[in-house]
Amino acid sequence: MKSDIDQEEIAKRRGIYFPAFSIYGGSSGLFDYGPYGSIIKENVQNIWKEMMFAEGPVTLLDSPALTLQAVLKASGHYDRFFDYSVQCKACKTKFRADDIVESLGLKVVLDQDYLNKVIKENNIKCPKCGGDFDDVKIHKLMFQVDQGENVDPLFLRPETAQGIFVNFKEFYRFFREKLPFAVIQLGRGYRNEISPRRGLYRLREFNMMECEVFLDPLDEKWVNEPYNDFKIHYVTNTDEELFITPKEAYEKGIIKSQPLAYFTGFAFKFYKRIGLDENKIRFRQHKKEDLSHYSSDTWDAEALTDLGWIEITGIAHRGTYDVGRHIEYSGKDLYAQRIVEPHKEKRIEIEPNFKEIKKDFGDKAGEVIKAINNGSKSVFIDNAEISLEKYIIKRDVEVTVDRESFVPIVVEPSFGLDRIVYALLDHNFSKREENGYIYLKIPPEVAPFVAGIYPLFPKEDLERVANDVYHRLLKDGLRVIYDDSGSIGKRYARYDEVGVPFGITIDYDTLKDNTVTIRFRDTTEQIRVSIDELSSKLRELVWTGRKS
RNA sequence: GCGAGUGUAGUGUAGCGGUAGCACAGAAGCUUCCCAAGCUUCUAACCCGGGUUCGAAUCCCGGCACUCGCACCA
Structure with missing residues (x-):
């Protein structure tokens, strides 16, 4: 399993990622993404976002990392503080x-x-x-940030999800009070891990791409049907291994929840598109005893890497836990409503008997009315407990009911971006058989640059044309990089190693007929195209280089 | 956090009481040169802090980081 390619060595040497603050000795669990790595990471994020928006009823939130203590008490994190x-x-x-x-x-x-x-x-x-x-x-386990002596401390969020839950009503209105819908958030989470280790695998500050899908428990379906055009490796909580489509997994009851099944497929498609090796991906169901306090079913996506099978995404059925807890703790109405057949319903309406209360309690009337409105049965006035029964007017009324409130349930596909980047590099660093040189065969749309622009050798006339080509491509909105140092072979190798898929070489023929060569990273083959069609050719190559 | 081990240029390493060498990478130049070629020149390191010593990269102590086990892992 251990490959002879040392990801961390390359990542450090080539500026993909490396330990943060290292000139001062660093701090474990903190990493910088360097020039190449941060672009790769951003490309992965953008593809995820684009795929999420393509689902339909999906919107975006950006909430603070500093989180109110009360929120984390409600979410249950504070108890696991x-x-x-x-x-x-x-x-x-x-x-x-x-x-x-x-x-x-x-x-x-x-x-x-x-x-x-x-x-x-x-x-x-x-x-x-x-x-x-x-x-x-x-x-x-959570990082605490003190605000001052008389104020509760803030905490760095251990997950981005709570920001979404507390704003449920906001989104519910945005989607004109219709479920299902989903809210995504990309951002950082913080956990004071006891021993952060293994590079990007366990970090103290990490990047998450989270999605909270809100559903009606009586109609637990996402807007799209589970995929049926590819098979996934599932491992159930009884260690049964299956190779079936998400649709089959749902229909056979392997995955009970439709959205849960759907998002295993979504995740798989996403992994394929960014260039993970589909044979090194599996979805493993949490064992009953390993389930979190709030979840009835969770499937982790795992990738096989040098570190073994590592968890890169958790797709959890969180039930009504989160929104329910925030209703309970905040006392606010975070219910959704569903339309039902209009029908009459008998109800008992309660109203304080203002006259009697004023008569018996005088200027303490306010306290009594408050107690009644809070639904109390009795109240303490001057240290005496007084039953409120006789101060409440009850009326039997009949109302027409055409909707009912419920707590939405949540399905949460939560993607660990750093681990995905780790797995992506792990799956794509490859060795050329002929010479042992390493290249990174990531899809063009994930690559840090679409192309490198190289004059065949450092002569002023070639450099001038190469520079023109470079600026022309930049103006056309393509992310390209220029390099004229060292031999041409060295430059090819240099950018192969960080995944740049195409090399544009300007040679003496270019000066004669305005054509350049495009050299392919994965095959080292070359084609010749005219400078005028270069931009559109590159775009086409990026597009056809897309996986799935 | 505990136990064991390890920290030397960007990377990989040598030196193990007399203040640092090699390879690759990087920079400048030469080379009509399409897959890390060659030649010349150059840049660049002893994890941090104390102690022992005339003198510490080397020995001792403390910290930090990394690796492996244990534990933890919403």
């Missing part, structure tokens, strides 16, 4: 302190002192070797 670990002194095995306490049927409170006390008092031993435990240690 700390990781409590405890280590066996003897065998050095580490456990989650809350798991240890829970496994013995003891009450779990997520508090360092509490867990420490429980483990010490109950004399809990290491389940592996029976040794004594060291003290409980905590690890913060």
